[in-house]
Amino acid sequence: MARKNSVARRLATRASDMKGTVRRPSQRVLARLKAWDPRYKGQVAAIEMESEEIFLGNDVVEATLKGWEKYPGRAFYFVRIGYPAVHSHRGGLRKQ
Amino acid sequence: MIFDSGFAGSVSIPEAWADRLDLRYAGIQTFALANGQIVEFPTYLGIIRLGQAAGLFEIIVTGEALLGMEFLQRLNARVIMDCKMETLSVTGALTRQGPSKSKSSKNAGSYWRASPPPRRAGSRNGRKSVTGILIESSLILEEAARTAGIHGKRRSNGTARDNDQGSQLDSLNPRIRE
Numbered sequence: 001m002a003r004k005n006s007v008a009r010r011l012a013t014r015a016s017d018m019k020g021t022v023r024r025p026s027q028r029v030l031a032r033l034k035a036w037d038p039r040y041k042g043q044v045a046a047i048e049m050e051s052e053e054i055f056l057g058n059d060v061v062e063a064t065l066k067g068w069e070k071y072p073g074r075a076f077y078f079v080r081i082g083y084p085a086v087h088s089h090r091g092g093l094r095k096q
Numbered sequence: 097m098i099f100d101s102g103f104a105g106s107v108s109i110p111e112a113w114a115d116r117l118d119l120r121y122a123g124i125q126t127f128a129l130a131n132g133q134i135v136e137f138p139t140y141l142g143i144i145r146l147g148q149a150a151g152l153f154e155i156i157v158t159g160e161a162l163l164g165m166e167f168l169q170r171l172n173a174r175v176i177m178d179c180k181m182e183t184l185s186v187t188g189a190l191t192r193q194g195p196s197k198s199k200s201s202k203n204a205g206s207y208w209r210a211s212p213p214p215r216r217a218g219s220r221n222g223r224k225s226v227t228g229i230l231i232e233s234s235l236i237l238e239e240a241a242r243t244a245g246i247h248g249k250r251r252s253n254g255t256a257r258d259n260d261q262g263s264q265l266d267s268l269n270p271r272i273r274e
Contacts, residue, residue: 046123059166060106060154064122064141076123078139085128087166090102 023049025077033081041082048074060086099175099184102130103164106154107144114157117142122154146171 025047032054033045046055046063048071055070057063060078067076080086105127109117119140126134137156144153144167153167168175174187 059170060122060125060139061141061152064154065152075121078123078125083128085126085134087103087105087125087164088128089100089104089164090130 023077025049025079026052028052029054030079033079037082043081044086045079045081046076047079048076050074056081097161097163099186100162100164103162104166105156105162105164106166106170107164108156108158108160108162110159110161111157113161114140114155119155125154125156127156 029047029052036045040056043056043058044060044063046057046060046067047053048055048067051071053067053070055063055067055076057066063078064076067074078086119142122139122141124136125139126136128134137158140155140157141152142155143150151170153170168186176185176187177183178185
């Protein structure tokens with residue numbers, strides 16, 4: 001039963017539920033990440049915005065799954081430690 | 097879909113495609129553009145199926161359909177661009193062909209297709225080519241989210257992929273419920 005509930009919570013996080021909810025990490029969290037720079041450089045950090053907890057992974061998928069272990073269905077803000085952005089795009093994406 | 101070597105991410109799809117798929121929202125991630133500008137895009141997780149194999153990938157929703165370098169990296173793919181023949185072939189750790197050509201041509205919006213690779217290259221590597229990628233709509237099931245890493249499990253339908261190449265791609269897969 002508990003498992004079913006956790007699945008329901010997770011599946012409730014759909015794109016339509018989350019539109020327009022962009023929150024950025026606080027300076028305190030970013031300072032923590034900066035301190036981790038030498039050791040975890042290149043790792044992707046998924047920041048849970050409510051608790052400001054950080055989950056590390058080699059890529060976005062891994063960091064998200066680690067985060068969803070503790071906070072199922074939550075949205076994260078992704079940062080690549082030691083870099084200004086998670087990915088780069090040299091073409092020019094058009095933002096919708 | 098455009099194969100974009102300048103795109104470091106995994107997969108980018110247009111919003112119209114995203115509406116048809118049952119993607120799971122993961123959050124916001126930043127991208128550095130060529131002019132130094134940092135932009136944010138919504139990120140979703142979804143299972144991408146290549147033939148009989150499937151893996152969990154990050155998908156961003158933009159105005160373009162792109163395949164990025166991270167996608168190919170996770171597939172251990174080898175990309176051969178033949179400028180003379182004007183073909184692009186992708187070989188990777190795959191053992192099965194993707195959707196048939198006839199099917200993919202009918203559903204061009206859902207498939208990414210690459211030209212078949214030269215037979216010589218395929219036979220030299222002992223690998224078959226990818227002919228199609230279907231972004232599937234059944235996503236992030238409880239096993240996938242419960243799995244902390246991207247540790248592979250064989251699919252429960254008993255699909256036989258018993259050689260090493262198949263198991264390489266399996267290692268990308270979260271546990272998938274049919």
